[in-house]
Amino acid sequence: MTTMESTIFGKLNSEHRLQNPVFKDATKVPGRFGFRGELAIKFAPQVADEARPPEITCDQVMAYAQEGENGMPFFTGYLLSFGYLEMLVEALKDALLPEGKYILFCNNIDLLKKYTVKMNGSTFYILPIDEATVYNELLELLHLEKNDLKKLDTAGKLDAVIAKAMSFSANYPEITYEEGLQLMGPVRNPNENRPV
Template sequence: MSLLETLKAEKLLWQMSFSGAVSVGEGYRGELILVPGKINASGNQNPPEKLAAQTLLIAKEGKIDFLAGYVRHLDYLNHFAEKFVPYCKAGIPFYFFVEDIGKTMSFELADHRFYVFPLDEGTVWNEFCDMLGLEKGDFKGLDAGEKIVKVAEEGANFKPKAEEVTFEVALTRTIAIHKEARGPV
């Protein structure tokens, strides 16, 4: 069974926009379930309570080799480490955009380096491609899966400038999330 089939069987994938074979192994673009929804009174499962959204993932030889994504709250990364690190190649870095932080930081968690970036608007795809210096033309002629491969290849050795802290210190630096109301007045 492939890694993506395993994650699907474990009910850890949600709302995927791409999942399948790519030139280097497997690629995935979608959401990862960190905390599943509760079973409601009618016996159906509610939507997930916590997600790693907008995830870009490449797996090689049955292990996650590259992963970038978005979480609403920094403490969600505890759930990520618990659920997904066992499926990862040892020591790979993770890149997460986080809504409730105000500045870029990096820390060790579960024997992996996490780079976290503030994000209140925008998408992981656009922001990460900008950080890597990738432009629209760099993806010309590539299908959906190979676009993820391109980002992963460019991001493989990406070491952004970030203040190194412990995860515990990073948790003390979260900020309140403020969303502006939009729409007709």
């Protein structure tokens, strides 16, 4: 059976980057290890041995890696701010592949705009998120029917998304990270409007 340690996830796990997993296991595809959860991209300063939650995370992550390979061919997730992309790339630098499919939904880009950004030799598809979940947005983007996936377990759903995502391509306007910083809107406070 495929273990986390036989993939790049072993390194990320040892760095305590894999947080709040919904799924962290081998999938139905031989040699594939999948992850759904949060990826810590900036840690809070640690005092003594106190465990603090990360300051910044990439949420609703779906990703996979193949046993014995160094990289992560597919990664998607939600960033509260496009500005966190640089930190995400730094956190994942050993895992990113030139041919990888990396789709990020950002809260503070124009709802009518979609971009591609190249960083560290990898291409990121940058899309707005319309108050929905990454999973729902991805199903729509990849033309996957929710009802077709309902009968599958978490591993099966992840495999189905990966199968479609790996052939995804789109000609969105290419911008630099610096241009993206100029275009992005203010960062929303994720705690506003929450009952106390």
